[in-house]
Amino acid sequence: MSATDRRKVINKIVLATSTLFAVIGIFFLFWILFVLLKNGFEALNLSIFFNDGAPPLSVEELEILNKSREGLELSEFEQEELSWIEISGLRHAIIGQLMLAFGATLVGVPIGILAGTYVREYGADSKFANLIRDLSDVMMSAPSIVIGTFVYAIVVSPTGGFSGYAGIVALAIMMLPIILRTTDDMLGLVSNTLREAAIALGAPKYKMIMQVVYRGAKVGILTGILLAVARIAGETAPLLFTSFNTNFFETNLTEPIASLTVTMFNYATSPYEDWQQLGWAAALILAGFVLGLNIVGRVLLSMKHISTKKIFKKRKR
Amino acid sequence: MEKEIIDLEVKDFSFRYAGASADSLKKINLPIIKNKVTALIGPSGCGKTTLLRSLNRIHDLYPGNEYRGEVNFEGRNILSADEDLIHLRTRIGMIFQKPTAFPMSIYENIAYGLKLQGIKDKTVLSGRIEKALKGGALWGEVKERLNDEADALSGGQQQRLCISRAIAVEPEIILFDEPTSALDPISTEAIEKLIMELKDEVTIVIVTHNMQQAQRISDYTAFMYLGDLIEYGETDKIFNNPDEELTKQYISGQFG
Amino acid sequence: MSSYALKERVFHHLTKFFAFLVLFFLVAIFVVLLVKAYPAIEAFGFDFLTDEKWAPNLGIFGGFPAIYGSFISTLIAMLLAVPVAIGIAIFLSEVAPSRLKSPMGVSIELLAAIPSVVYGMWGLFYFAPLMRDLVGGNGLGLFTAGFILSLMILPFIAAITRDSLNTTPQILKESAYALGATKWDVIKDVMIPYAKAGIIGSVILALGRAFGETMAVTFVMGNVHNVPDSIFQAATSIPATLANEFNEADTELYYSSLFFLALILFIISFAIISLAKFHFLKRRKKVSDRKHKWHKLVKQWRRK
Ligand SMILES: Nc1ncnc2c1ncn2[C@@H]1O[C@H](COP(=O)(O)OP(=O)(O)OP(=O)(O)O)[C@@H](O)[C@H]1O
Ligand SMILES: [Mg+2]
Numbered sequence: 118m119s120a121t122d123r124r125k126v127i128n129k130i131v132l133a134t135s136t137l138f139a140v141i142g143i144f145f146l147f148w149i150l151f152v153l154l155k156n157g158f159e160a161l162n163l164s165i166f167f168n169d170g171a172p173p174l175s176v177e178e179l180e181i182l183n184k185s186r187e188g189l190e191l192s193e194f195e196q197e198e199l200s201w202i203e204i205s206g207l208r209h210a211i212i213g214q215l216m217l218a219f220g221a222t223l224v225g226v227p228i229g230i231l232a233g234t235y236v237r238e239y240g241a242d243s244k245f246a247n248l249i250r251d252l253s254d255v256m257m258s259a260p261s262i263v264i265g266t267f268v269y270a271i272v273v274s275p276t277g278g279f280s281g282y283a284g285i286v287a288l289a290i291m292m293l294p295i296i297l298r299t300t301d302d303m304l305g306l307v308s309n310t311l312r313e314a315a316i317a318l319g320a321p322k323y324k325m326i327m328q329v330v331y332r333g334a335k336v337g338i339l340t341g342i343l344l345a346v347a348r349i350a351g352e353t354a355p356l357l358f359t360s361f362n363t364n365f366f367e368t369n370l371t372e373p374i375a376s377l378t379v380t381m382f383n384y385a386t387s388p389y390e391d392w393q394q395l396g397w398a399a400a401l402i403l404a405g406f407v408l409g410l411n412i413v414g415r416v417l418l419s420m421k422h423i424s425t426k427k428i429f430k431k432r433k434r
Numbered sequence: 435m436e437k438e439i440i441d442l443e444v445k446d447f448s449f450r451y452a453g454a455s456a457d458s459l460k461k462i463n464l465p466i467i468k469n470k471v472t473a474l475i476g477p478s479g480c481g482k483t484t485l486l487r488s489l490n491r492i493h494d495l496y497p498g499n500e501y502r503g504e505v506n507f508e509g510r511n512i513l514s515a516d517e518d519l520i521h522l523r524t525r526i527g528m529i530f531q532k533p534t535a536f537p538m539s540i541y542e543n544i545a546y547g548l549k550l551q552g553i554k555d556k557t558v559l560s561g562r563i564e565k566a567l568k569g570g571a572l573w574g575e576v577k578e579r580l581n582d583e584a585d586a587l588s589g590g591q592q593q594r595l596c597i598s599r600a601i602a603v604e605p606e607i608i609l610f611d612e613p614t615s616a617l618d619p620i621s622t623e624a625i626e627k628l629i630m631e632l633k634d635e636v637t638i639v640i641v642t643h644n645m646q647q648a649q650r651i652s653d654y655t656a657f658m659y660l661g662d663l664i665e666y667g668e669t670d671k672i673f674n675n676p677d678e679e680l681t682k683q684y685i686s687g688q689f690g
Numbered sequence: 691m692s693s694y695a696l697k698e699r700v701f702h703h704l705t706k707f708f709a710f711l712v713l714f715f716l717v718a719i720f721v722v723l724l725v726k727a728y729p730a731i732e733a734f735g736f737d738f739l740t741d742e743k744w745a746p747n748l749g750i751f752g753g754f755p756a757i758y759g760s761f762i763s764t765l766i767a768m769l770l771a772v773p774v775a776i777g778i779a780i781f782l783s784e785v786a787p788s789r790l791k792s793p794m795g796v797s798i799e800l801l802a803a804i805p806s807v808v809y810g811m812w813g814l815f816y817f818a819p820l821m822r823d824l825v826g827g828n829g830l831g832l833f834t835a836g837f838i839l840s841l842m843i844l845p846f847i848a849a850i851t852r853d854s855l856n857t858t859p860q861i862l863k864e865s866a867y868a869l870g871a872t873k874w875d876v877i878k879d880v881m882i883p884y885a886k887a888g889i890i891g892s893v894i895l896a897l898g899r900a901f902g903e904t905m906a907v908t909f910v911m912g913n914v915h916n917v918p919d920s921i922f923q924a925a926t927s928i929p930a931t932l933a934n935e936f937n938e939a940d941t942e943l944y945y946s947s948l949f950f951l952a953l954i955l956f957i958i959s960f961a962i963i964s965l966a967k968f969h970f971l972k973r974r975k976k977v978s979d980r981k982h983k984w985h986k987l988v989k990q991w992r993r994k
Contacts (some may be wrong), residue, residue, distance in 0.1 A: 120552020121520055121870070128872035132785055138777025139786075142844050143794075146801050149812045149841065153804075226709045235705035249709045251967065252716055256965045257896060257957070259719075260902025262929045266936065266952040267719045270726050290715055297712065321694045323701035351805025353931065354904035355903075358936045378807055378905075382858045385811045386909065399839075400808050497788060524870035534865035537883045546879065547869040572902060596865065596875055 136201060157401025160394035162186075168206025170364030170375070178202050205391065207399055209366040211373035214403075217360060218350050221288030221406075226342055228289075229296025233272035236297065237304040238326055250301065253294035262312065262354035264290055269358045284360025288349045295348060299341025300334075307333035340414045347410035351403065353378035377403045384393030436653060440635045441607060442466035442489060445504040448514075449481075449488055452498025458484045460661045461503065466607070471629060471638040473652035473669065475645065477689060480658045486609050490526040492521055502658060524551065527600035527608045532616050534586035540576050542661065543584045543595055547603040549689040562602055569635075570598025571628050590621025601636070608632070610640040612625030614647070626651050649673050657681045693757035723956060726949035729942055738950060744915035746939075755915045757954065759832060759927040763907060764900045766836025766921065767843060772893055774840075775847035778876060782848070783855045795852065802845035810909035813838040818910050825922045830912035832921040835930075842906045843896040850895075854888030855881050891970030898962035902955060905930035928955045 130245070174182065181195045182202060191199065240246025270289040273279055307330050315325040331338070353376075356362075362374035362383060377399045384396035443466070449459040460480045461574060473488050474482040477552050478532075484493075491512065494497045504511045512522055524547070538544050544563045544582075565575040572594040576587070593613060600608055610629070614622040629638060630653050632635060648655055648669065655672040657665045657680075665672060665681045676682050683689060724731075730738065730751060741752025782795050813834060822829030843891070850955045858881045912924020913934050926934075928951045939945045 120550070121524075124550065124872050124875060125520060128874040132780075133778040133875075135777040136785055139781035142774045142778050142848070145841050146798075146845065148816070149809060150801070152812055152816055154860045155810055169931075185880075194818065216923075228711065228935070232708035235702075235709040235800060239702055239705060240709065246709070249712050252712050254967050255960060255963050256712060256716055258898055258959075260904070260959050262902065262904045262932050263719065263952050263956045263959070266726075266932060266949060268720055269936070270722045270949070271718075293715070294712055297709070306903060308994045321698045323698050324694075326701075347803060351803075351807070353807045357933055362935075373471070378711070378805065381807055381811065382905065385814060396811065400805075400811055404804055404808055407803055407805060408800055411800060429725045436756075440798075489866060495864065495867060520870050520872060523868055528865070528868035530861050530865060532861060534859075534862050536866070536880055538861065538879075550870055550875060596913060599869070 118194035135325040151399055153397070153404060156394070156397035160398035161394040163402060164204050165206040165395070165397065165398055166208055166211070168204050169209040169366045170380075171203040171205035173387065174202065174391045179391055205395060207380065207402070208401060209364065210377045210380040211402065213281070213360070213367065214350065214377040216370070216374055217284045217288060217356070217374060218346055219280070220285035220370070221292055221349055222342070222346055224285060224288035225292030225345070226296055230300050230338065232293065233297040233300025234304065234326060237301045238322070238330065241407050242426065250298065250362065253297050256294040257298070261291060261352050263356035265358055268355065273359060279359065279361035279373040283362050284356050284374060284376070285370070287355040287359045288352065291349050291352065292345045292356060295345040296341060299344070300338055303337030304330055306337060318420060334421075336417055340417050343410045343414040343417070347407045347414070350406050350410070355380055367378060437574045440465045441468040441507070443504070443506040445506065447488070447501070447503035447505060449484055450500040452496065458661050462663045464656055464663055464666055466637060466639055467654060468637050469633055470653040471633050471640060471651055472515055472640045472654045473648040473658065474639065474656050475643070475659060476658035477684065480595040481661045482658055483611055485658070486611055486639060486641050489490045489609055490523050490528055490608070491517070492528065494519060524603050525606050527603065527605040527660050529593070529596055529600060529608065529613045531612045532590055535587065535595055536672055538584060539581045540584050540587070540595065541580040544599050544602050547599060551603065566602035569601050570594045570634070571624060572598055590624065593617060593621065593625060595629065597625070601632065605636060607637045608640065610638065612641050612643060615643065622650040632656070642662075657684060659684070700779070705919045710751070718927070719956060723949055723953040727946055727953045730946035732951040734945060736955050739954070743918055746941070747945050749941065749943055751943065753947070753954065756926050756928045756931045756951055757841060758917055758953070759911065759925040760901055760929070760950050762783055762921065763832050763836040763839060763911070764897060764926055767839035768893070768897055768901045770837060771840035771844050771847060775844050776851055777842070778848040779851035779855055784854045784877060795849070799843045799849050803850055806842050806903055807905040809838050810843045813906065814909040821922070827922055828912065828924065831918065831923045832925045833929065834910045835907045836921070838906050838910060839900045839903060842903065843900050846899070847892050847896045850892035851885070851889050854885035855893070857885045857888070887970045891966045894962060894970065896965035898959050900965060901962060902929060904933050904966060908933045910946040
C-alpha cells in the first residue's frame with residue numbers, strides 16, 4: 118500500500134471515529150434531555166404551582182391520587198382518603214428561587230457593572246485593571262461550593278442561622294466576576310469616536326460613561342446580565358448551607374428559604390416516589406428557566422449583530 | 435520554435451457556485467501550454483480565481499459547487515467524479531494571494547508535502563528540502579535557521595517558502611493566484627524572477643492584476659470578462675495587437 | 691471644586707472600590723477558610739492529606755479518601771470526555787453536513803448551560819441502576835461519578851474546541867489540501883496545531899470544573915470515606931463530603947476539618963484554573979504592549 122493510500126484509509130477511519138464519538142456523546146446528552154422532558158412533563162401539573170411542600174405520601178395514598186388523576190372511578194373510601202391527602206407542590210421553591218435570584222441580581226448587577234466600568238474606562242490597560250480581569254476569570258470558574266462554605270463562615274455563623282440573605286450574598290458573589298467581565302468586554306465594543314464626541318462637548322467623564330457609553334453597550338450588558346442570572350439560577354452547592362431549604366412557603370429573608378435546586382436535590386435523594394416526581398418537575402422548571410434565559414440572550418445578541426461567540430466563550434471560560 | 439505541448443486543456447468549461455443563480459464561468463476554452471507561463475487577466479470578479487481553483491479542484495472543499503465541461507490532463511478529464519483529488523493536488527500545486535506558512539518550523543513546512551508522500555528518511559528529506567529552498571531562492575536566507583518558526587519570516591520570504599513548499603513535491607503544474615499582490619516591490623521582483631526560472635521544470639498559470647507583470651513574465655495571456663474568456667494568445671500579441679475591442683480597452687486601462 | 695469634579699471623583703472611586711471587591715473576595719475566601727481550618731490544621735497538620743480514616747464520632751479526620759476520590763473521578767471524567775469531545779468538535783467543524791453544523795453546535799452550547807444538578811439526577815435514576823446491572827454492587831462510586839462528570843464537561847470542551855478549530859484561517863487549510871493532504875491530515879497538521887493553546891486551555895479548565903463540581907457527583911458517589919479497591923465501589927470526593935456533611939457537623943474539629951477540605955479544594959482549583967487561564971488562554975498581548983516594553987528598555991539604557 119502506498120503512503121497516500123494509507124493516508125486515505127487512516128483519514129476514513131479517523132473521520133468515521135469522530136462521527137461515532139459525536140453520535141455517542143450526543144446520544145447520552147439527548148438521553149438526559151429526554152429523561153428530563155419525559156419525567157418533568159409527567160410530573161408537571163397545575164397543582165405544583167399552587168401547593169407548597171407537604172409530607173410524602175404513603176404508597177396507598179399515591180395510588181389513589183394517581184387513580185383520580187387518570188380519571189378512574191374511586192370507591193367511597195378512596196374518595197374520603199383523597200380529600201385528606203395534602204398534595205405537595207413547588208410554589209414555595211419557585212417563589213424562593215425567584216427571590217434569591219432577584220436579590221442576587223439586585224446586589225450583584227450594579228456592583229458588577231460599576232466594577233466592570235472601572236476596569237474598562239478608568240483602569241484600561243493598567244496593571245491593577247488587568248489583575249482584576251485575571252482574578253475575575255479565575256473566580257468565575259472557582260468551585261461554587263467553596264463560595265458556599267465561605268458565606269457560611271462570614272454570614273451564617275455570625276448571624277446564628279441559615280437565611281435567605283446568606284443565599285443572596287453567595288449568589289451575588291458568584292455574579293460579580295461574570296457581570297464585571299461582560300461589562301468590560303461590552304464597553305470595549307463601544308467605539309472611541311463616541312467617547313471623544315461626548316468629551317468634546319465638554320461632558321465630564323462620568324457623564325460621558327453614563328449617557329453615551331452605557332447606551333452604546335446596553336444590549337450587550339443586558340445579555341451579560343441574563344446569562345449571569347441563568348448561571349446562578351442553576352446553582353445548588355452555594356445554597357446548601359446558606360439559604361438552606363424549607364418545605365414551607367417563606368418570604369422572610371432572615372429565615373431559611375427554599376430554592377428549586379436544593380429542593381430538587383432533597384426530593385430526588387428521598388425514598389418517596391411522589392417527592393422524586395416533584396424533583397423532576399423542579400428540574401424541568403429550572404432547566405426551562407435557564408435555557409430560556411440563554412436563548413433570549415442569544416436572540417438579543419444576534420439582533421444587535423454582536424458576535425455571540427465572543428460573549429458565550431467568555432462566559433464558558 | 436520548439437513544439438508546444440498542451441498540458442491542461444480546458445474545454446467548454448462552466449462553473450457555478452453553490453446556491454448561485456448564474457454560472458461564474460461560461461463555456462471556457464483554454465489550452466495551458468507545458469513549460470510556459472500562462473497569465474489570466476481581467477477585471478475584478480471576472481472569474482480568474484474561480485477558473486484557477488477549478489484546475490486543482492480546490493472548490494470541492496465546499497459542497498454544492500457545480501462543474502460542467504472538461505478539463506483534460508494527460509488524456510483524462512479531471513472533473514470526473516472518480517478523480518483521485520489527493521493525488522491530483524500533489525501534481526498540481528497552488529500558491530495563494532497571501533503567504534500561508536503553516537504553524538511549524540521552516541524545515542517542517544517544506545517537509546510537510548514530502549512526508550505526506552511517505553518520505554521519512556532524514557537524509558532524503560534534508561536533500562529535497564535543500565533543493566526546494568534553493569529552487570525557491572530562499573536557501574541562502576534561511577539555511578542557518580531551518581528550525582525557526584516559519585511565521586518569523588517576512589511576508590516576501592514566507593511567500594517564497596510557500597513556493598518552495600509547493601515545488602518540493604515536484605508538481606507538474608503550479609497555479610499562482612495574485613502571488614505578489616500583498617508584497618513589496620523588491621519581494622515582487624524576486625518572485626517574478628523565480629517564476630521565470632521555474633518554467634523550465636513546471637507549467638505555470640498565474641492570475642494577476644498587474645499588467646506589466648503579465649507582460650514581463652508570461653508567454654501566453656488569457657483575458658477574461660464577466661465569466662467569459664474573451665481572448666487568448668501569445669502575450670505579445672494580446673498586449674500589442676489584440677483582436678477584440680474589449681481586450682484593447684482593458685489593456686489600455688479604460689476599465690477594470 | 692466644581693460639583694462635576696466632585697461627582698467625577700465619587701464615581702471614579704466608587705467604581706474602583708467595586709472592582710477591588712474581586713481581589714478582596716478572593717483573598718477573603720482564602721483567609722477565612724484558613725482561619726476556620728486552623729484547628730484541624732493544628733490537630734492533624736499535613737498528615738490530613740494522607741490519613742485515610744474519617745471517623746467523626748471518634749474525632750479522627752483524615753482527608754485522603756475525599757482528595758483521592760476527587761482526583762480519580764476527575765481523571766476518569768477527563769479520560770472519557772476529552773477524546774469524545776474532540777471527536778465531536780472535529781465532527782462539528784469538519785465532518786457534519788453544513789446544514790447540521792449550526793443547529794447541532796447551538797444545541798451543544800445549550801447543553802453546556804443545563805444545571806449540573808440535572809446531570810446528577812439522571813445519574814442517580816438512570817445511570818447508577820445501569821451500572822448496578824452491569825457490574826454489580828449498588829452502582830454508585832468513582833466510575834459512575836466520573837462518567838456523569840464527563841457528560842457534564844463534554845459540551846463545554848466540545849464547544850470551545852470547535853471554536854478554536856474554527857479560528858484556523860481557511861486559506862491555511864486550503865494550502866494543505868493543495869499539497870494533497872486529506873481532511874484528517876489538515877485537521878491534525880494544521881488545525882490542531884493552530885488551535886492547540888485554546889484546546890489545551892479548555893481541557894484544563896474543564897478539569898478544574900470537574901474537580902470542583904458538587905451536584906453532578908454527590909448523587910452518585912456513594913459517600914463513604916474509604917479508599918475503594920476498585921473504581922466501581924462507593925467513595926467520596928471533597929465537594930460531595932462538604933455537601934453531605936457540612937450541615938451535620940457537630941464539633942468544632944469536625945467543622946474545621948471540613949473547612950480544611952474546602953481550603954484544599956480552593957487551592958487546587960485555583961492552581962488548575964490559573965494554569966488554564968494564564969498559560970493557555972491568555973488574552974493576546976497587543977502590539978502596543980510590546981512597543982511599550984521596548985520604550986522602557988530604551989529608557990533604562992539611556993539612564994545608564
Ligand atoms: N464562494 C463563492 N460563492 C458564490 N459566488 C462566488 C464565490 N466566489 C466568487 N464568486 C463570484 O464568482 C465571480 C468570479 O469571482 P472570482 O473570485 O473568480 O473573480 P476574480 O476574477 O478572481 O476577481 P478578483 O480579481 O477580484 O480576485 C464573482 O462574480 C464572484 O462574486
Ligand atoms: Mg481573484
